[in-house]
Amino acid sequence: MPEKRVYLNRDRVLRAAVALADEIGIDALSMRRLAQELGVVPMALYKHVQNKEELLDGMVEVIIGEIDAPVVDAEWKTVVRERVLSARRALQRHPWARSVLETRTRQTPAVLDYMDSFTGMFLDGGLSVDLTHHVMHAIGGRMWGFTQELFDDSAARKAAPPMPPEAQAAMMRQMGDSYPNILAVAMASAHDEGTAVGHGCDDQFEFEFALDVMLDGFERLHERGWSSRRAAV
Amino acid sequence: MPEKRVYLNRDRVLRAAVALADEIGIDALSMRRLAQELGVVPMALYKHVQNKEELLDGMVEVIIGEIDAPVVDAEWKTVVRERVLSARRALQRHPWARSVLETRTRQTPAVLDYMDSFTGMFLDGGLSVDLTHHVMHAIGGRMWGFTQELFDDSAARKAAPPMPPEAQAAMMRQMGDSYPNILAVAMASAHDEGTAVGHGCDDQFEFEFALDVMLDGFERLHERGWSSRRAAV
DNA sequence: ACCTGAACACCGTTCAAGT
């Protein structure tokens, strides 16, 4: 008696990939091994995922789906803090996730959604778009690896050829519908670049901004005689 | 007329690997491709490097060698700042270095030397061993990826079986000769763990420490009406 | 002491077919 044939789909493939990576580790996760797990020939996967890169992008989507929505009715610092800790918990559930995130460069809709929502936590908290911009860069590494590339277009530029201005404007308009917060920040920093006074997206500036926030914080703790014992209280 | 045969050595192999990765990218760097570059059969490399992992560890050594020594006669914040910026420059010269560093878990002598010297910048600046400990964790991601694992022994524990106390003491003594600063910090946090009040090496605590340093810093900038224009002055 | 050659058990992905 032939079993009812259950067709593969993208979602089944991605979930199986996440589960398998949890089990055998990311290095051992190959297209061939995943196919075997699904009881299918390797090439069957390529109907649902263009290549291995896209499989990894899809696995990131699954992880992002595990991050809690922002808490409501709290000051922005609490909202951000809880969200970051939730993201951290999601990453910890999947030990391979950190290293995969760090290699992703494609800005999939799932990633952009998360970024937009994250940006919104600062803007809703009343931070200026300027400060929010640099804060997003600074917190990037702590949120996880790919924030850096969001407002920094060097990665995107490599992927896509330059666009005529009208196409750029059209894209901006379309982005505004889905990602209003990202758009607000991107527009403000583009304006800054025009005036040549602010810092649109200078990689070195962003790095030093984050470094100085940390060093200044350390200095204040040192001056106050901070110790982890007292912090525990 | 036969050319004088120049034997391979570890250093030649590592330098060639770094140069080749710069040229063709880290993904394309294979033992086979590297051997070809050196005009040698793949297996010849295995005399100088146990396997590919060790090749990557060796490439990290080369990178560390490019980081400037700490500047002298300056306050600790400046010393740290300059060192971090120097490390950043080294990483930027080798675009593949970041991703390689993030996958390294072995604590080679080169890595320990760098860590010890880095720790020393804070201790010499007068920070307490306690604060230095948490600061080292906090700055880890900014320095680069592997600091996290230094005082956190979970990675080391996986690699090596547990030791009898005498062996541990002997190792400590030996470490004290080469890495006095690491030892000072490690001993202080071990003591804390005994009192069960401080935070020896709680991963979650370290993460939140760093997160809160950033968030508090952002809040202060927000309150002061910070803008990148004024920061430029 | 150092390098070689052949072989093993893997990869991701293509192409042209099968149902």
Next chain:
DNA sequence: ACCTGAACACCGTTCAAGT
């Protein structure tokens, strides 16, 4: 519409030899 099979051009690493 979806899956298959065979093949291609690669990997890292072993082992037993060569000079």
